[in-house]
Amino acid sequence: MLLSVALSACGTAPEGPTWRVGDPTVEQVSAASPSPSPSPSPSPSPSLEPVPDELVPEFGDGGFATAKGSQEVIGTGRTLITYRVEVETGIEWGDVEPVTADGFAAVIDEVWHDRRSWAGSAAAPITAPEHGLADASWRFQRVSGPQYAVRVRLATPGTVDAQCAAQGYDTGGKFSCKIGNTILINLRRWLQGSPISMSVEGYHAGVINHEMGHYLGFDHMGCPGKGELAPAMMQQSMGLNGCIVNPWPYTVGGEFVTGPYLTS
Numbered sequence: 001m002l003l004s005v006a007l008s009a010c011g012t013a014p015e016g017p018t019w020r021v022g023d024p025t026v027e028q029v030s031a032a033s034p035s036p037s038p039s040p041s042p043s044p045s046p047s048l049e050p051v052p053d054e055l056v057p058e059f060g061d062g063g064f065a066t067a068k069g070s071q072e073v074i075g076t077g078r079t080l081i082t083y084r085v086e087v088e089t090g091i092e093w094g095d096v097e098p099v100t101a102d103g104f105a106a107v108i109d110e111v112w113h114d115r116r117s118w119a120g121s122a123a124a125p126i127t128a129p130e131h132g133l134a135d136a137s138w139r140f141q142r143v144s145g146p147q148y149a150v151r152v153r154l155a156t157p158g159t160v161d162a163q164c165a166a167q168g169y170d171t172g173g174k175f176s177c178k179i180g181n182t183i184l185i186n187l188r189r190w191l192q193g194s195p196i197s198m199s200v201e202g203y204h205a206g207v208i209n210h211e212m213g214h215y216l217g218f219d220h221m222g223c224p225g226k227g228e229l230a231p232a233m234m235q236q237s238m239g240l241n242g243c244i245v246n247p248w249p250y251t252v253g254g255e256f257v258t259g260p261y262l263t264s
């Protein structure tokens, strides 16, 4: 049941703007460090408003549409991770702006374009025997064909609950899970962010990094110390334990944000 406990709360990952705007050290380093992404910049007014709970579509038809085309390889890490992006079909969006497969894919692609993501790992490969990793680093490429390493799906709470429960995971209508090489992202949290989130965008980066981190071999981590950045693999919305909320596996300076390995 270790995996059940570990994965059932996966959608509870992190957040960005708190430390983007709240930690002057990070801001300072960020400003001095060229980045392919604008996301380290302060963003006092997030563009995505959390969708009210009653408007979140609860069910789709269980089918999935695949994002078209492919992307260039992002990052220069040792292991190429090809990923396919899909969004559930048959969703009645009502007043909510529909999330298309291409739109979902664009968000994920953008996460890898940030050097603080796993795609920045070539600069600081990871050796972590507790996670089964030795000098590990990765690069990413989105594909749309039948050949892929991992599939990232955005699905309604009803579908996530059903598919994750079939594998023994309780996602409670809001969490995400990973089943084999399929990551199931819960539409509720995707539209709302997490309770500790300062922005929906930050949650997006956090949940993608967290769930992909599981695919890459990481288990959960704890807070390394009061006032430290929370590891991306920490279940941050279940308690920060003194850490600073953080959706990224690396700092703007390229250091891996790690913490004590949790066995449950």
Ligand SMILES: [Zn+2]
Pocket (backbone or CB within 6 Å): 006, 007, 009, 010, 011, 210, 214, 220
């Ligand atoms: Zn997790």
